[in-house]
Amino acid sequence: MPVASSQAIWQLLSENDEAARHLGVGLAQHNGIRTRALSATKDFQQDEVILASDSTRVIRAADLQGRRFEGCPDDACRLALHVAERAKTGRDSFWTKALAAYPSFSEFEALGMPLAASERALAVLNQVPDFQALATSVRQTRGAMLSALESYNRHSTTQLNFADALWGRLVVDSGLGDVRCGPHVAPVLDWVNHSTKPNVRYECHDGRVTLQALRRIRTGEELQASYNQLGPMANFARYGIIEDPGEAKPLSPSSCTRLQIVSLDKEPVLRAASKFAQIHCGDIGARQPAASATATASTPTGAAPPVPKPEPAMETVPPKMGKLELSIQPLTQIPGVSNLLFGPRPFVPLSPSAWDWAAPTALAQPPAPLLALLPLPSLAPARQKRTTRAVGMRRNKRQASRIKTAYFEMEAADPQVPQDGAVDELQPKLPADPEQGHLVTNHTNHNSTSAAALRRVWNFQVHGTSPRLQHPCGVLDFEISMGKLALLGTGHDAFERPYEEQPGQWTLAVSACFGQLSSFEERTSRLLQQKALRPFLVPSSRPSLSRARRKSAPRSLGGLARGEVVVKPEFLQPSEASGKFRDGELKKVSLLAAWEERCAFSVERSEEKNEGEHCLAQGCVAYCGLWQMVQAARDDDLQLLLNVTDRASRLVNDLASERISAFEFAGKVWPHWATFQHYLPGGKHILHPDTDKGEHCMSLAVSFSTHGVDFTGGEIKIYECPPSVPDCGNRGRSRTHVPKEGGPFARKLLNGTLLPLRAGEWLWDGEPEAAYHVRQLLRPASGTAMVWLSETVHQVEPVQGGHRKSLFYWFTCKEPLQDAAFDWTGLAQRLRDPTAAREKRSGARPPREGQANCAGLSETWRRVRLRGLIGCQGGEEDGQGWPKKSQGPAEVGKLLRAQWIWHGRR
Numbered sequence: 093m094p095v096a097s098s099q100a101i102w103q104l105l106s107e108n109d110e111a112a113r114h115l116g117v118g119l120a121q122h123n124g125i126r127t128r129a130l131s132a133t134k135d136f137q138q139d140e141v142i143l144a145s146d147s148t149r150v151i152r153a154a155d156l157q158g159r160r161f162e163g164c165p166d167d168a169c170r171l172a173l174h175v176a177e178r179a180k181t182g183r184d185s186f187w188t189k190a191l192a193a194y195p196s197f198s199e200f201e202a203l204g205m206p207l208a209a210s211e212r213a214l215a216v217l218n219q220v221p222d223f224q225a226l227a228t229s230v231r232q233t234r235g236a237m238l239s240a241l242e243s244y245n246r247h248s249t250t251q252l253n254f255a256d257a258l259w260g261r262l263v264v265d266s267g268l269g270d271v272r273c274g275p276h277v278a279p280v281l282d283w284v285n286h287s288t289k290p291n292v293r294y295e296c297h298d299g300r301v302t303l304q305a306l307r308r309i310r311t312g313e314e315l316q317a318s319y320n321q322l323g324p325m326a327n328f329a330r331y332g333i334i335e336d337p338g339e340a341k342p343l344s345p346s347s348c349t350r351l352q353i354v355s356l357d358k359e360p361v362l363r364a365a366s367k368f369a370q371i372h373c374g375d376i377g378a379r380q381p382a383a384s385a386t387a388t389a390s391t392p393t394g395a396a397p398p399v400p401k402p403e404p405a406m407e408t409v410p411p412k413m414g415k416l417e418l419s420i421q422p423l424t425q426i427p428g429v430s431n432l433l434f435g436p437r438p439f440v441p442l443s444p445s446a447w448d449w450a451a452p453t454a455l456a457q458p459p460a461p462l463l464a465l466l467p468l469p470s471l472a473p474a475r476q477k478r479t480t481r482a483v484g485m486r487r488n489k490r491q492a493s494r495i496k497t498a499y500f501e502m503e504a505a506d507p508q509v510p511q512d513g514a515v516d517e518l519q520p521k522l523p524a525d526p527e528q529g530h531l532v533t534n535h536t537n538h539n540s541t542s543a544a545a546l547r548r549v550w551n552f553q554v555h556g557t558s559p560r561l562q563h564p565c566g567v568l569d570f571e572i573s574m575g576k577l578a579l580l581g582t583g584h585d586a587f588e589r590p591y592e593e594q595p596g597q598w599t600l601a602v603s604a605c606f607g608q609l610s611s612f613e614e615r616t617s618r619l620l621q622q623k624a625l626r627p628f629l630v631p632s633s634r635p636s637l638s639r640a641r642r643k644s645a646p647r648s649l650g651g652l653a654r655g656e657v658v659v660k661p662e663f664l665q666p667s668e669a670s671g672k673f674r675d676g677e678l679k680k681v682s683l684l685a686a687w688e689e690r691c692a693f694s695v696e697r698s699e700e701k702n703e704g705e706h707c708l709a710q711g712c713v714a715y716c717g718l719w720q721m722v723q724a725a726r727d728d729d730l731q732l733l734l735n736v737t738d739r740a741s742r743l744v745n746d747l748a749s750e751r752i753s754a755f756e757f758a759g760k761v762w763p764h765w766a767t768f769q770h771y772l773p774g775g776k777h778i779l780h781p782d783t784d785k786g787e788h789c790m791s792l793a794v795s796f797s798t799h800g801v802d803f804t805g806g807e808i809k810i811y812e813c814p815p816s817v818p819d820c821g822n823r824g825r826s827r828t829h830v831p832k833e834g835g836p837f838a839r840k841l842l843n844g845t846l847l848p849l850r851a852g853e854w855l856w857d858g859e860p861e862a863a864y865h866v867r868q869l870l871r872p873a874s875g876t877a878m879v880w881l882s883e884t885v886h887q888v889e890p891v892q893g894g895h896r897k898s899l900f901y902w903f904t905c906k907e908p909l910q911d912a913a914f915d916w917t918g919l920a921q922r923l924r925d926p927t928a929a930r931e932k933r934s935g936a937r938p939p940r941e942g943q944a945n946c947a948g949l950s951e952t953w954r955r956v957r958l959r960g961l962i963g964c965q966g967g968e969e970d971g972q973g974w975p976k977k978s979q980g981p982a983e984v985g986k987l988l989r990a991q992w993i994w995h996g997r998r
C-alpha cells in the first residue's frame with residue numbers, strides 16, 4: 093500500500109489544513125484484506141467536522157470539457173481520463189503527489205479490485221453464475237474506456253495507454269465522489285474505508301464536502317463510512333469489499349461450489365471472490381475448500397506447508413469440441429422462444445406473432461449498406477447442387493477470448509428433407525483428429541415425404557468451435573455472422589446480453605436450445621427474399637472452401653488477402669523522397685528525435701515500441717501524429733502531405749476488396765490516421781495487427797529511409813495466422829501477456845506440443861509470437877510504399893543502428909470515421925492564398941484573425957493556424973509575438989509549445 097506516499101501528501105495537507113493534523117494514516121485489516129486506512133489522532137465529538145474539502149483539491153467531472161473527452165459515455169470515464177492525464181503530465185506539486193498517493197494499478201490488482209482483474213480471472217468469474225454480471229460489467233467498463241481512450245488520443249497531445257486509463261478509472265471508481273455527491277475525485281476524502289457500522293458520514297453542501305463524526309470517535313480509531321446501501325455483491329463488484337451478508341440473498345450452490353475451487357488461486361480477485369463465498373454461502377461455503385484443508389491438516393509441525401500445485405495458468409485448452417452438439421431438426425416451431433429480436437442496435441423486439449419477419453422499421457434505414465450477406469439457398473426446390481459461401485464469424489469484442497469459431501461452410505447437397513427420426517444422424521460428429529479443428533458432417537440420405545419447404549441438407553465445416561455461452565440448455569450455441577443481418581433470440585437474458593455490442597454488428601445466431609436450424613434456415617431464407625432487403629444484399633464473393641478445394645486453387649478475387657503485401661517501389665517521386673520533404677518534414681522529425689525536450693508528447697515509452705532499459709527510459713520511437721505534421725508543416729510540406737495522402741488513398745482503394753474480413757467493407761476505404769514514425773536504435777513494434785482502432789481495414793507504410801543504408805534491423809515481419817486462430821488479426825481479439833512472475837508457463841499447441849513462454853511475453857489472441865509463422869520479411873527502402881490488410885499480423889524488428897523513418901497510414905472501412913484532419917479544404921485554401929505565402933517568405937507573422945474571420949474557418953484551418961485560433965479567442969501576446977501560454981486551454985498550450993519548437997528551430 094502506498095502508505096509512504098500517503099504520508100508525503102499528508103504532510104503537504106497538514107501544512108495548509110489545520111484539520112488534517114488530526115488524522116493519521118496507516119493500514120487496517122478488513123475481512124482479511126489489508127488496506128490503507130485513516131485514523132483519528134484526537135477525540136472527535138459527535139457531529140464534529142473532521143475534514144472539509146478545499147475546492148482547489150477536488151477534481152469535478154462538471155469542470156471537464158474538451159473534445160478529448162467526447163468519447164466518454166459518462167462522468168466517471170471523463171474523470172478517469174483526466175486523472176490519468178494529470179498523473180502523466182502534471183507538474184503541479186499537489187496533484188502530482190496526491191495522485192501518486194492513490195494505489196498503483198498493481199496495488200489495485202492486489203486488493204482484488206474486479207476492474208483490475210486479469211482476463212483469465214474474468215473468464216473464471218464468468219463461469220460462476222452469481223458473478224457473471226460482474227464479469228460482464230467489468231468488460232463493459234473496460235470496453236467503454238478503450239473506445240473513449242481512442243478518441244482521447246486522437247484529440248489530445250498527451251497520449252495515454254490503456255493501463256493509464258484503467259488506472260484512472262480505478263481511482264475514480266474506488267473513490268467515493270459519486271457516493272458523497274456529484275462525481276469528483278478528492279484525495280483524503282477518498283481514503284475512508286467502508287463499514288456497515290460507520291463512525292463518520294459525508295455531508296455535501298454547495299459542492300463542498302465535509303467529513304463528520306457520526307458519534308464520538310476516540311483517538312486511534314479508524315474512520316469508517318458506509319459507502320452505500322447497494323448490498324454486498326454490488327460493493328464487491330465496485331470496491332472488492334467483502335461485506336457481511338446481512339439480509340443479502342445467499343449465493344447459489346453452484347456458485348459456491350465453483351468458488352471453492354479458486355480459493356488457492358494466485359489471482360487476488362479470485363481469492364477475494366472465494367472469501368466472499370465463504371461468508372455468503374452458508375453451509376457450503378463454510379466448509380473449507382478441500383485443498384487448503386489438507387494443506388493445513390497434513391502439515392507436520394515445523395515443516396514447510398506443501399505448496400499447492402499452481403494451475404498452469406497460461407495453458408489454454410483447445411476448444412471444447414467434445415461438447416459440441418448441434419441439433420438440426422425439420423421444420424418445427426422454435427420452442428422456448430418468447431422474444432425474438434431483429435434489427436440494428438438497439439434491437440427491435442418483436443412479439444412471437446410477428447415471426448413472419450416483416451422487416452422492422454428500424455431496418456428500413458440501415459446505418460450503412462448491408463454487406464457480404466450470405467446468399468442462402470432459396471426455398472424453391474433445388475435439384476442441382478449449390479454451394480453457399482464460407483461465412484466469416486464475427487467475434488464479439490467482449491467475448492473475444494471465448495469465441496473461436498472461425499468459418500464454416502454450408503453446402504446445399506441433394507434435395508432431401510430430414511425427418512424427425514433422422515435428427516440424430518444430422519448431429520455433426522466430431523472429427524477423429526481434433527488437431528484439424530474441423531467438424532465435418534455429410535448427410536444426404538434422408539427420405540423426403542413431408543416438410544416440403546426444406547429442400548436441402550447442409551454440410552457443415554466448423555473450424556475451431558467452442559461454446560459461445562454457457563447456455564441453460566447445456567448445448568452449444570453458435571453464431572453465424574451474416575454481414576449486417578441478425579436473427580437473434582432466445583428470450584434468455586444471458587444469451588441476449590452479448591449482442592449489445594458495436595453499432596452495426598448484427599449477428600445471426602442459432603442454438604439447439606432455441607433456434608432449430610431448419611426453422612432458422614427457413615426464416616432466414618424468407619427474410620432474404622423480402623424485396624425491402626434486396627437493395628442491401630450484396631452477394632458474397634468469398635470463395636467457397638469446397639469449390640476452392642475442387643479447383644485446387646481459390647478463385648482469384650483481386651485485392652489483397654490477409655498475409656499478403658503489395659510493394660510499390662517508386663511510390664514517392666525522387667524529389668519527394670529526397671527533396672523538400674526530406675529537408676522539411678524529415679528534418680523536423682529529426683529534430684523531434686531529441687526526444688524529451690522537443691516532442692515529449694509523441695515519444696512512445698511502452699515496451700511495445702522500445703527494447704531495453706535505455707529505450708524505455710527515453711523513448712526510441714517518436715510518433716508525430718497527423719496534427720503535429722500538419723501544424724508544423726510549411727506550405728510545401730503540406731502540399732507534399734496532401735499529394736502523398738491522395739496517392740496513398742488511391743492505391744489502397746485499388747487494392748481493397750471483399751477479402752477484408754476484419755470489418756465490413758463497403759467498397760471503399762478512407763484515411764483515418766497517419767503518423768510519421770522515427771525509430772532510433774532499440775525502437776521496434778511488437779507483433780500486432782492494425783485492427784485495434786477506428787475499424788482499420790488497410791495499412792500503408794511509406795519509407796523515407798533505406799534498410800542497409802540509413803538503418804539496420806527494423807525489418808517488417810509479416811505473419812500467418814497460427815492454426816488455432818485462423819482469423820487472427822480480426823477485430824475484437826485481445827492482447828494479453830504472460831504474467832511477469834511465477835511460471836514456468838507453457839502453451840499447449842493443438843498438435844500437443846508444449847511451447848515454453850517467457851514471463852511477461854506478449855500474447856496475441858492467446859498465442860505467443862512463436863506460434864505465428866513468418867510469411868515475409870520486408871526491408872523498407874526509401875520512396876517505397878507497402879500495403880497490407882490491417883488484419884495482417886506484423887511487427888517491426890528492433891532497429892540496430894541509424895534512423896528508420898516511415899510515414900504510416902491507416903485506412904478505415906467506415907466513412908464516418910474518416911479523420912477530420914483529412915479534410916484538406918482548409919489546407920487547400922491556405923495553399924492557394926498568396927498573401928499567406930508572401931508573409932511566410934518575408935518572415936512576417938500571419939495576421940491575427942478577428943472573431944468574424946475565425947468563425948468561417950474549417951477545423952483543419954483552425955489547427956493549422958494555431959495563432960489564428962488563439963487570436964480568435966482574443967489572447968494577449970507574450971512579448972515575442974506569441975500568445976501567452978496561460979491563456980488557452982491546456983492542450984492549446986501544449987500544441988503551441990510543439991509549434992514553437994518546430995518553427996523556432998527552422
Ligand SMILES: C[S@@+](CC[C@H](N)C(=O)[O-])C[C@H]1O[C@@H](n2cnc3c(N)ncnc32)[C@H](O)[C@@H]1O
Nearest residue numbers: 122125127128203266267282283284285286331
Ligand atoms: C474509498 S477507498 C478507501 C481507501 C483505500 N483503503 C486506499 O488505500 O486508497 C476504497 C477502497 O478501499 C478498500 N476498502 C475500503 N473499505 C474496505 C473494507 N471494509 N474491506 C476491504 N477493503 C476495503 C477497497 O480496496 C476499496 O476499493
Ligand SMILES: O=C(O)CCC(=O)C(=O)O
Nearest residue numbers: 769777782793888898900
Ligand atoms: O513503421 C512501420 O513500418 C510500421 C509501423 C506499424 O506497424 C504501426 O505503427 O502500426
Ligand SMILES: [Fe+2]
Nearest residue numbers: 780781782886
Ligand atoms: Fe502496425
